Amino acid sequence: MKPISILEKALEYIEAHLxxxxxLSDVSxxxxxxxYHMTRLFTAVSGESVNRYIHRRRLSVASEKLLHSDQRVLDIALECGFQSAEVFNRxxxxxFGCTPIEYRRRGISRFVEAKVKLLPGDLEHIAFNVSHTPEIAEREAVQLGGLRGTTALSNNQIPSLWEQFLREYHSFFSTSAIGYSVCETLSTTYTQEGDIAFTVLVGSPVSALTSLPPGLIAKTLNGGKFAVFTHRGAFRNLYTTYxxxxxxWLPSAKAELDEREDFEVYAREVISYDDPQNEVKLFIPIK
Incomplete structure (x- = not known):
């Protein structure tokens, strides 16, 4: 049996017995x-140990129950594999940085800290198409001209936004212009159904923000320190990369996020959304 198939079997077992x-002994x-081999394989592909994955999946499931059910905290704790309310609270x-009761009171899903269930196809993508260790880089501020739109996990509008941008404004930019996609995190909203919606700006660098064609929006990306990851393959897998x-990576690296926007830089011309040759750099702002 191939290593990826072994891991898929391990994930099925974990989800059925959370x-x-x-x-780790049970999974092995x-x-x-x-x-020994399960430890090496699971860590190499997923980026964390079996026991850590189990622990964080339990917390993620518990966080969803807190938001979408009226169960008692103790009942949720026991259902998710914690021995007591005290152990669960700690x-x-x-x-998550807050108690279960505080989390429920806020009523907002903490997407960044939640450990979403890995699906079989996710493992292969993470193993072969994502750089597990980022490059740490300092970047200067960049001025962009672009189009802004709203997108969501359940209704991805980014491809159509790019189509509009290239159709209407391609002639304004040089043929060597680099494409940027900026996730405007301050406008992120979370729905009770678990969906995530946010505004995004797609565009290219400009020398001046005052001479843009009508319809283009001016934006300055702040410079600073970034963890830079490489995503390869179809863009439909970008969500899995994030x-x-x-x-x-973030919890394991103990890196501290900065209050700047993350963005994508397209390293080569995009032929199609599902092109396996696509390559994009993901810039995550850190302190």
């Missing part, structure tokens, strides 16, 4: 892999 007192026994606050960055 409320049980399982550990279920898959037929040794304790783990939850350590991960899940890896924010759900696995």
């Amino acid at each position: 409320s049980d007192p399982i550990s 026994r279920e898959t037929g892999y040794s304790y 783990a939850f606050k350590g991960h 899940l890896y960055i924010y759900g696995t």
